[in-house]
Amino acid sequence: MMIARRAGVSVATVDRVLRDDQAVRPETAERVHLALANLRDERASRGRPAKANSFRIAFVLPQINSRFLDHVERDIALSASFFREHRITSSFYRCDFAVQRDTASFSEQAIAYDAVVLAPLDYPWVAHFIEELSDAGVPVVTVFSDLPGSRRAAYVGVNSRIAGRTAGLLMGLFLGTRIGTVAVLSGSSRLHDQLERRTGFSQVLEEDFRNLRWVAEPDFTEDDGGAGLAVQGLLARHTDLVGVYVTGGGIAGIASALQESGDKERVVLIGHECTAQTRAQLAERAIDVILDQDVRGIVHWAGLAALNFLNDVRGALAIPTPETRIYLRENAHA
Structure with missing residues (x-):
């Protein structure tokens, strides 16, 4: 544009x-x-650093309510010294990608950088934003959540489809031969990683666990308090509920609500992001499985991937694919 x-x-x-x-x-x-x-x-x-092999890279996250993205923001800040060692001058931004005008305005700012590391939302104007940067010679590396139809240079993060399939397999194994409904709770429908997790999860249930019926609850609130209240309505609508898979945030609030209502004994709960709170809930059997990823490692790899593109390094895409970690009660504090 x-x-x-x-x-x-x-x-x-x-x-x-x-x-x-x-x-x-x-x-x-x-x-x-x-x-x-x-x-x-x-x-x-616009003022590149004096050293020819030093680059300015902007790390950009969407302006949405997400504890996970708050975690990412903290790890970007804590990675400043790592980036300096690799001659990267990092800057951090939040942008309201849900608003086309704000996205277009931010592109004027982003064009001044040598590269951009971005957690995108799935809007047409965000794809155009990436296209404009690419046309101006600014490579864009997507991180944590991808936008595969765009002209991004690379994606760095776990395979979200595989993570969802892993969650589906664990759900089926935990429930065994029980018959009932499993709810898939997703936060922002504009985050591609959550859509991929939901798709992978439903595929496994449809392939291997025909005794379970799954229902999607998109745009589910991700704050713990709101999620705890919302799950009460979920229980009322689905009296045969036997499992809940949370693709985004809010699992701590859901776990607390299920414990307080006495429904946790019959409901298997699986979600993402291992925190001090979810580790404690795993140990207490309030949560059955947490899938996690190396957030800071992914931040580092994304910065290095951008640096490789800027240095025209052969094999710029040879960044390791991060593994999904599985936490249960037994290794909650490992």
Whole structure:
């Protein structure tokens, strides 16, 4: 959109020029290439660090209510010294990607960086945001949640589909031959990782555990208090509820609510993110399984992946795929 505005053409025309579509008039193509060159020149003049092999990388998270993203923000801040050792000057931002105008405004700021590490929301204008940065020579590495249809340079994070399938297998094994309903509670429907977890989970239940019926509860509140109240309505709607899988936040509140109502004995509870609170609930049998990931390690790998692209390192995509960790009562404090 930024290049299109400067060249006075449509976004579709810019795309055709970048694909070297010969049907575009030469004078139009020249305007687009000139706008792109000017944008790159402006970016280069906005104060790169003095050392040629030092780069400015922006870490950007969506402005949504998520304790997990708060955890990520903290680990980005704690990784500053690691990045300095690798000649990366890191900056952190939150952007309200749910608002198209805010996303477009932030792109003017992001274009000044050498690379961007981004946890995206699934909106068309976020894909355009990534496209604009890519056109300006700013590689975008998605982290924790992907946007596979976009022009991002790479994704760094666990395989969320596999994580969901793992949760589905564990749910089926825990419930055995019991018959009933399993609820899949998801937070933001705009986070691709939560959609992938839900898909993987439902696939395994449909393939191997036909005794279980699953129902999706999308856009489920992720704060503990709200989630605890909401699960009471879930129990009222599904009297045969035997399992709950939480793809996002709020599992601590759900666990407390199930314990207080006396329903935990009949409901298997599985979710994500191992914290001090969820570890304690695992030990107390309020939660049955927690799936977790190495958040700080993923932050580090994402920064290094961006650095590899900037240094034109062969094998830039050879970043290890992080493993999903499984925590049960027995290893809750391991």
